[in-house]
Amino acid sequence: MNLRQSFRIAFKSIGAKKGRSFLTMLGIIIGVAAVIILVSLVQGYRDNMMAYWAKQGQNIINIYYSTWYQSKNITQDLYDYCLQLDEYIDGVTPSASLWGMNVKYGTKTLMDGQVFLGSDQYSICTNMKLASGRDLSYIDVKNANRVCILGDYARENLFNYANPIGKRILINGEPFTVVGVYKALYPIEEGKEESVWMHQYYDGQIVIPYTAKRLLQPSMEITAFTVKAKDKDSTTKAISYLGNWFSTRITPENGYYDVSSANTYIESSNEETRMLQIVLGGIAGIALMVGGIGIMNIMLVTVSERTREIGIRKAIGAERRAIVSQFLIESSVLSFLGGLIGIAVGALGTVVLGKVIFDLTLYPSMVIGAGAAGISVFIGIIFGAYPAVRASGLQPVEALRAE
Amino acid sequence: MSLIDVKNVYKIYNEDMDCEVRALNGVTMTINEGEFVAIVGASGSGKSTLMNVLGCLDVPTYGDYFLQGEDITELTDKELSRVRNKQIGFIFQGFNLISELTAFENVELPLIYRGNRTAERTRLAREALDRVGLTDRINHYPAEMSGGQQQRVAIARAIAPKPPIIMADEPTGNLDSKTSADVMQLLRSLHESGSTVILITHDPAIAATADRTVRLLDGKIVEDSANREYEAVL
Ligand SMILES: Nc1ncnc2c1ncn2[C@@H]1O[C@H](COP(=O)(O)OP(=O)(O)O)[C@@H](O)[C@H]1O
Ligand SMILES: [Mg+2]
Numbered sequence: 001m002n003l004r005q006s007f008r009i010a011f012k013s014i015g016a017k018k019g020r021s022f023l024t025m026l027g028i029i030i031g032v033a034a035v036i037i038l039v040s041l042v043q044g045y046r047d048n049m050m051a052y053w054a055k056q057g058q059n060i061i062n063i064y065y066s067t068w069y070q071s072k073n074i075t076q077d078l079y080d081y082c083l084q085l086d087e088y089i090d091g092v093t094p095s096a097s098l099w100g101m102n103v104k105y106g107t108k109t110l111m112d113g114q115v116f117l118g119s120d121q122y123s124i125c126t127n128m129k130l131a132s133g134r135d136l137s138y139i140d141v142k143n144a145n146r147v148c149i150l151g152d153y154a155r156e157n158l159f160n161y162a163n164p165i166g167k168r169i170l171i172n173g174e175p176f177t178v179v180g181v182y183k184a185l186y187p188i189e190e191g192k193e194e195s196v197w198m199h200q201y202y203d204g205q206i207v208i209p210y211t212a213k214r215l216l217q218p219s220m221e222i223t224a225f226t227v228k229a230k231d232k233d234s235t236t237k238a239i240s241y242l243g244n245w246f247s248t249r250i251t252p253e254n255g256y257y258d259v260s261s262a263n264t265y266i267e268s269s270n271e272e273t274r275m276l277q278i279v280l281g282g283i284a285g286i287a288l289m290v291g292g293i294g295i296m297n298i299m300l301v302t303v304s305e306r307t308r309e310i311g312i313r314k315a316i317g318a319e320r321r322a323i324v325s326q327f328l329i330e331s332s333v334l335s336f337l338g339g340l341i342g343i344a345v346g347a348l349g350t351v352v353l354g355k356v357i358f359d360l361t362l363y364p365s366m367v368i369g370a371g372a373a374g375i376s377v378f379i380g381i382i383f384g385a386y387p388a389v390r391a392s393g394l395q396p397v398e399a400l401r402a403e
Numbered sequence: 404m405s406l407i408d409v410k411n412v413y414k415i416y417n418e419d420m421d422c423e424v425r426a427l428n429g430v431t432m433t434i435n436e437g438e439f440v441a442i443v444g445a446s447g448s449g450k451s452t453l454m455n456v457l458g459c460l461d462v463p464t465y466g467d468y469f470l471q472g473e474d475i476t477e478l479t480d481k482e483l484s485r486v487r488n489k490q491i492g493f494i495f496q497g498f499n500l501i502s503e504l505t506a507f508e509n510v511e512l513p514l515i516y517r518g519n520r521t522a523e524r525t526r527l528a529r530e531a532l533d534r535v536g537l538t539d540r541i542n543h544y545p546a547e548m549s550g551g552q553q554q555r556v557a558i559a560r561a562i563a564p565k566p567p568i569i570m571a572d573e574p575t576g577n578l579d580s581k582t583s584a585d586v587m588q589l590l591r592s593l594h595e596s597g598s599t600v601i602l603i604t605h606d607p608a609i610a611a612t613a614d615r616t617v618r619l620l621d622g623k624i625v626e627d628s629a630n631r632e633y634e635a636v637l
Contacts, residue, residue, distance in 0.1 A: 313501075
């Protein structure tokens with residue numbers, strides 16, 4: 001009686017008892033797949049959200065104010081104050097855009113182009129990166145130069161593959177020279193519908209010095225700003241400084257202001273998904289446990305049947321070792337197979353459900369998968385081998401008596 | 404030296420309790436090679452218990468059992484498995500086939516445990532199945548066969564490794580008279596070809612076909628006679 005024969009007998013037994021073999025594997029498959037899918041979905045969703053915020057740039061402070069009475073323009077003052085806060089702040093820019101601008105280059109027109117009013121720190125604050133040319137400069141802003149930077153979508157539409165640097169475009173008839181082009185913040189991703197309008201929206205921008213607004217919409221007041229802080233702590237500090245600064249200028253009697261950052265929002269939504277992950281992970285754990293109990297149940301229900309089988313095998317001369325190895329091989333093979341299929345089903349389910357539910361390409365969490373598979377394989381092996389370990393020590397008659 | 408030598412064997416269940424049962428209450432007997440022995444007795448007299456001890460399926464509570472001069476009570480579990488595999492072919496009343504395996508696979512099983520190679524296994528298993536007349540049923544599952552056919556598969560399984568001793572515990576107990584006759588014919592021919600056959604039965608006609616009859620009563624041998632004497636007693 002050698003190992004090969006143990007394998008032969010085990011495989012024969014697995015094949016002969018297809019129903020039970022399948023049910024045993026099913027418990028493992030469902031448990032493992034459920035754990036992988038639930039945990040991976042939440043993890044993927046969370047990662048994706050984090051990636052979104054990372055793209056948008058973190059430690060961003062949004063400022064908004066309005067005054068009941070015509071007030072003096074505070075943009076320059078705020079800009080100067082932010083320069084003083086350079087210990088905490090990397091940049092500040094107005095966060096204002098001019099809608100419905102007619103943007104033209106030669107015969108080409110940019111539909112739904114959005115003209116943003118920016119400071120020389122616009123790209124720092126909005127996380128835009130230059131692809132070519134240069135950024136807006138302090139002089140551009142100071143002198144209200146007729147220059148602009150194009151987003152990727154705007155460049156595509158106006159220039160296609162031509163080099164736009166140095167060319168003149170017309171915004172509502174006013175000539176502006178293109179000095180720079182941004183890289184796409186949201187490139188179009190194959191098969192991802194939302195990436196198309198994200199691209200149009202975020203990369204359809206044309207940035208001009210905010211002082212140049214007087215050429216286009218002189219009456220417009222800039223009431224929103226974006227400040228980029230250095231880090232999390234700086235964000236908190238800068239918010240309180242900026243709040244103080246506003247409180248000396250705007251009171252509830254004459255207006256309203258808001259200085260806040262998305263950090264708190266990110267943190268709370270991060271916390272939320274973490275909770276969700278724990279809850280769903282728990283549910284998945286329960287699924288795994290139920291799967292495990294299912295395995296135990298099937299194994300234990302068949303203990304007496306299997307005990308008789310062991311009695312027969314011993315009666316015709318099987319050694320204890322042969323029986324235990326048969327059962328161990330049997331349950332290991334079933335459990336491993338179930339674990340592998342469970343991982344495959346879980347991975348597939350994660351990818352498919354991620355696409356269907358979140359329209360995201362999610363990657364199954366293999367660490368979790370391996371853990372879940374490990375646990376169920378362990379349960380499978382233990383409970384599969386249990387009848388053998390117990391019954392193979394009996395006298396054959398005792399095993400044969402099992403009802 | 405006799406083949407089987409049982410001395411003062413006891414099998415006691417629930418010893419020293421109110422419900423103590425002495426299934427074997429001091430059995431001493433010897434069986435020589437080539438004998439055909441019928442064990443008879445009322446239900447509950449201890450026949451199966453004795454047979455299980457003789458077949459090394461069970462161990463006596465007290466007493467000695469020498470099989471081919473070897474002290475069975477001293478053997479390890481592993482050594483007992485060897486003895487069952489090599490020395491004894493056991494036939495049960497309830498067939499005890501593995502229902503998920505075909506006739507051939509059931510017969511092959513003891514040969515696998517014995518370590519025979521595939522070709523040898525196939526040859527021996529086919530030979531055994533031929534001998535019991537099931538050549539055309541080798542790929543059938545037990546559920547697809549009649550009781551008589553199943554018992555013949557069980558016999559084939561018992562004889563495939565060519566053990567010197569065949570033990571059968573009421574092999575015809577679950578069969579009708581026609582198939583019983585077939586099974587008895589088989590055991591008879593096994594005996595004729597040199598095997599030692601030990602058979603439990605409560606059918607006097609069947610017992611009469613044996614050379615020797617051992618009668619049990621309450622776990623004790625009350626009669627042990629050669630067949631002619633047995634007939635004379637009748
Ligand atoms: N496992 C057991 N526990 C208790 N009593 C048993 C057990 N097995 C057999 N017996 C008792 O031992 C006696 C002999 O049983 P058995 O050898 O099966 O008789 P037979 O085969 O002659 O009908 C009976 O009284 C039976 O009830
Ligand atoms: Mg009996």
